[in-house]
Amino acid sequence: MLGRILQLLLKEFLQLKRDKSARLRLLIPPMIQMVLFGYAATFEVFDVSTVILDLDRSQESRALIDAFVHSSRFRIAVPAASEREVRDAVETSDAQVGLVIPPGFAELLRKGRTAPIQALVDGTNSNTALIALGYVGQIAGSFSQDYARDLAQRTGRLQGKPMVSVILRERYWYNPNLNSRWFFVPGVIGTLALITIVNLCAFAIVREREVGTLEQILVTPIRPVEFIIGKTLPFFLIGLMEVAIVASVGMLWFRVPFRGNPFVLLLGTCLFLLAALAIGLLISTVCTTQQQAFSSNFFVLNPLFILSGFSFPIASMPPALQYFTYIDPLRYYLVIIRATFLKGVGIEALWHQMLALAIIAFVLLAAAVLRFRKSLD
Amino acid sequence: MNGAARIVVDRLVKRFGDFTALDGVSFEVAPGEIMGFLGPNGAGKSTLIRILCGLLHPSQGRAQVAGIDVAKDPEAVRTRIGYMSQKFSLYNDLSVVENLRFFGGIYGVGRERIDARVTEAVSMAGLSGREDTLVANLAGGWKQRLALGAAILHRPPVLFLDEPTSGVDPESRRRFWDLIHTLGGEGISVLVSTHYMDEAEYCHRIALISGGRLAALGTPRDIKRLGKEAGAEAAEPTMEDAFVALVGQAQGGRAAA
Ligand SMILES: Nc1ncnc2c1ncn2[C@@H]1O[C@H](COP(=O)(O)OP(=O)(O)OP(=O)(O)O)[C@@H](O)[C@H]1O
Numbered sequence: 099m100l101g102r103i104l105q106l107l108l109k110e111f112l113q114l115k116r117d118k119s120a121r122l123r124l125l126i127p128p129m130i131q132m133v134l135f136g137y138a139a140t141f142e143v144f145d146v147s148t149v150i151l152d153l154d155r156s157q158e159s160r161a162l163i164d165a166f167v168h169s170s171r172f173r174i175a176v177p178a179a180s181e182r183e184v185r186d187a188v189e190t191s192d193a194q195v196g197l198v199i200p201p202g203f204a205e206l207l208r209k210g211r212t213a214p215i216q217a218l219v220d221g222t223n224s225n226t227a228l229i230a231l232g233y234v235g236q237i238a239g240s241f242s243q244d245y246a247r248d249l250a251q252r253t254g255r256l257q258g259k260p261m262v263s264v265i266l267r268e269r270y271w272y273n274p275n276l277n278s279r280w281f282f283v284p285g286v287i288g289t290l291a292l293i294t295i296v297n298l299c300a301f302a303i304v305r306e307r308e309v310g311t312l313e314q315i316l317v318t319p320i321r322p323v324e325f326i327i328g329k330t331l332p333f334f335l336i337g338l339m340e341v342a343i344v345a346s347v348g349m350l351w352f353r354v355p356f357r358g359n360p361f362v363l364l365l366g367t368c369l370f371l372l373a374a375l376a377i378g379l380l381i382s383t384v385c386t387t388q389q390q391a392f393s394s395n396f397f398v399l400n401p402l403f404i405l406s407g408f409s410f411p412i413a414s415m416p417p418a419l420q421y422f423t424y425i426d427p428l429r430y431y432l433v434i435i436r437a438t439f440l441k442g443v444g445i446e447a448l449w450h451q452m453l454a455l456a457i458i459a460f461v462l463l464a465a466a467v468l469r470f471r472k473s474l475d
Numbered sequence: 476m477n478g479a480a481r482i483v484v485d486r487l488v489k490r491f492g493d494f495t496a497l498d499g500v501s502f503e504v505a506p507g508e509i510m511g512f513l514g515p516n517g518a519g520k521s522t523l524i525r526i527l528c529g530l531l532h533p534s535q536g537r538a539q540v541a542g543i544d545v546a547k548d549p550e551a552v553r554t555r556i557g558y559m560s561q562k563f564s565l566y567n568d569l570s571v572v573e574n575l576r577f578f579g580g581i582y583g584v585g586r587e588r589i590d591a592r593v594t595e596a597v598s599m600a601g602l603s604g605r606e607d608t609l610v611a612n613l614a615g616g617w618k619q620r621l622a623l624g625a626a627i628l629h630r631p632p633v634l635f636l637d638e639p640t641s642g643v644d645p646e647s648r649r650r651f652w653d654l655i656h657t658l659g660g661e662g663i664s665v666l667v668s669t670h671y672m673d674e675a676e677y678c679h680r681i682a683l684i685s686g687g688r689l690a691a692l693g694t695p696r697d698i699k700r701l702g703k704e705a706g707a708e709a710a711e712p713t714m715e716d717a718f719v720a721l722v723g724q725a726q727g728g729r730a731a732a
């Protein structure tokens with residue numbers, strides 16, 4: 099068993115060493131992605147998931163919350179009961195924005211003084227965060243204008259200053275300058291690993307099918323599991339290497355900080371790579387030519403990328419589409435990779451994602467092994 | 476040749492959907508016998524060989540290779556057969572020796588034997604001194620002989636060769652057939668399909684397949700005699716004449732039926 103797997107491994111590495119186009123396939127996508135996302139565009143966002151903590155419980159605070167509820171930009175999840183809940187929601191990415199209305203909010207307003215509210219944003223997704231923060235400012239601004247006009251009519255006094263100001267709390271500011279590179283570099287690592295691994299794996303098998311060597315291998319006593327392990331292990335190792343290299347480039351060149359535990363990232367990466375390999379394997383079982391594999395890859399990878407939340411926030415997607423994001427391994431890996439890089443959170447905060455990845459990888463791998471029969475029927 | 480047959484094919488049927496590619500084929504092959512498969516394109520030669528290798532499931536009928544039922548235990552069959560598919564199937568981007576070591580390895584040839592077997596295969600292919608050449612850089616004849624060497628690294632008692640010499644020059648084809656006869660002499664049963672009439676003459680027996688059925692079965696001399704009976708006009712019909720007459724008869728018979 100081990101002998102046969104080793105033979106396949108050796109062969110695969112020899113072929114890779116000699117295959118110039120495979121080396122290009124490994125190098126070109128990272129370059130293009132890095133450049134593309136370096137100029138990452140901004141997108142409109144809707145339905146930013148938001149938690150609000152109202153510690154004032156006044157007419158004014160409720161009016162402000164209403165203003166948020168009635169805008170299409172924010173989707174208010176359950177109101178939080180404590181500051182801790184707000185912080186946890188943002189930390190685990192359940193919410194992208196947290197708003198805290200401190201006690202005394204209404205009192206300050208009534209006295210005509212500036213009343214701060216606090217906003218926590220999930221800076222790991224700087225794109226959404228920046229845009230969402232803009233909306234918070236707008237809504238607070240128009241609320242404060244309305245209130246000032248109201249107050250002026252009642253008291254005859256005119257205010258110079260805006261009445262509600264938004265204060266950002268540094269503590270939860272994972273990406274203080276909302277540096278979009280900090281956001282895109284971890285994302286690129288994930289998408290790249292997905293694209294290269296699915297491609298390499300699918301092509302490696304489909305090429306053998308196309309040239310006829312697969313038929314030759316099928317008549318040997320090799321077992322399907324041995325073949326699959328021998329054929330995919332090299333790409334698993336390559337995937338790990340690629341993640342390490344791109345991550346190093348991100349840290350050294352783009353100066354993205356790594357605040358978390360490398361072993362948590364390693365675990366997530368392994369699970370994610372297994373899922374990617376399984377996708378490649380499944381593609382290879384339905385395609386007989388490299389041409390077919392190419393278009394299948396395209397049709398599988400694009401949705402995975404779009405549904406992952408990398409460039410379009412999941413919360414802004416139509417609800418029907420949001421359900422599909424749950425079966426997208428990249429969705430979970432992006433959370434893991436951003437969280438380990440930028441937030442430095444440990445496995446406790448990420449076990450949901452780990453579990454989801456493990457389940458996806460297991461189901462897909464099992465399907466691939468079952469589908470890979472040693473016959474041409 | 477009165478030992479138990481190495482290959483037993485009994486009323487074998489293979490359907491692909493509505494299409495019947497093999498329609499009740501029966502024959503036996505003895506140890507050391509070289510059996511040729513002759514037939515027009517699409518006759519079902521490759522399909523039959525693939526069933527015997529356990530790559531396709533028979534729809535009906537029975538096939539035994541080296542005493543094992545191919546439908547029931549394809550894995551056991553695989554340790555006892557060598558196979559060269561119709562497509563060339565070595566790795567072009569690996570060297571001569573790398574290919575041989577790879578196939579030897581996945582056939583389970585032990586570490587203590589692999590070196591000797593590889594050397595033997597290299598010299599059989601006439602590639603001594605070119606062990607490290609990439610297969611892509613070899614000419615057709617050498618490639619085919621190397622593929623044959625790779626197919627017998629595990630010393631199988633049965634060998635299936637699907638058009639092994641297509642696209643190869645006559646001199647290389649002759650050398651290839653010398654090798655086949657050497658293997659037959661060692662007791663290996665060889666089942667080989669071909670399009671070349673002259674190669675049919677080198678076989679002990681020929682199975683003429685047409686439209687998924689056995690149109691004729693016998694020694695080259697039998698086939699020519701049957702061809703004459705089927706209406707070949709020449710006084711001494713060549714294999715080609717016999718082939719045309721017998722295939723015509725088989726197709727006419729089916730059309731009439
Ligand atoms: N997987 C398949 N699905 C459907 N039809 C098939 C399949 N494999 C073979 N056939 C059909 O079965 C018939 C026999 O094919 P086969 O390859 O066995 O012929 P052959 O005698 O080897 O021909 P050639 O000399 O061209 O190699 C052909 O008509 C072919 O189209």
Ligand SMILES: [Mg+2]
Pocket residue numbers: 520521522561637
């Ligand atoms: Mg054929």
